[in-house]
Amino acid sequence: MRWTSLLAIYVLFWAFSVFLVLPFGVRTSAEAGETAMPGTAESAPHEFSLKRVVTRTTIVATTLFVLFVANDHFGWITARSLDVVDVVNAVG
Template sequence: MPFPLPLALAIYVTIWWIVLFAVLPLGVRSAEEAGEDLPEGADPGSPVAPQLAKKAAITTVIAAFVFGLVVVAANFLAG
């Protein structure tokens, strides 16, 4: 591996967070779009079922793939 373990973990965590913010809006329906009744004071744009565990799992898989690409690129560039 071209990176020391702490650096590799920092790179992976950074990639994971970036991918999470890209994955979060996928498949989200607001309460207004779903036609649900909202309690008084609730935001009509709040998600009905955000499915955070599923999105965290998807994020982990995508981040692992991207991290693999980073490691391959670093090995290629290191010669």
């Protein structure tokens, strides 16, 4: 696989991982024991740490990407192993 393809796939894994990681570790003002600022939603986060989100996202994305590349190299899961239609036709 070319390095440009690998880079594009990594960026996709990273973008997906942002949405996977974002809700973890978020506390509202009520959970933090603070009063909410007027005009904010009750579910708004009390503090947001972009550095923490980027670090966690990079760790998750890199782990998933390494598994993806290893699967591509070793062929653990192939498209044929996921073909349930062919299995159903062979049994019936």
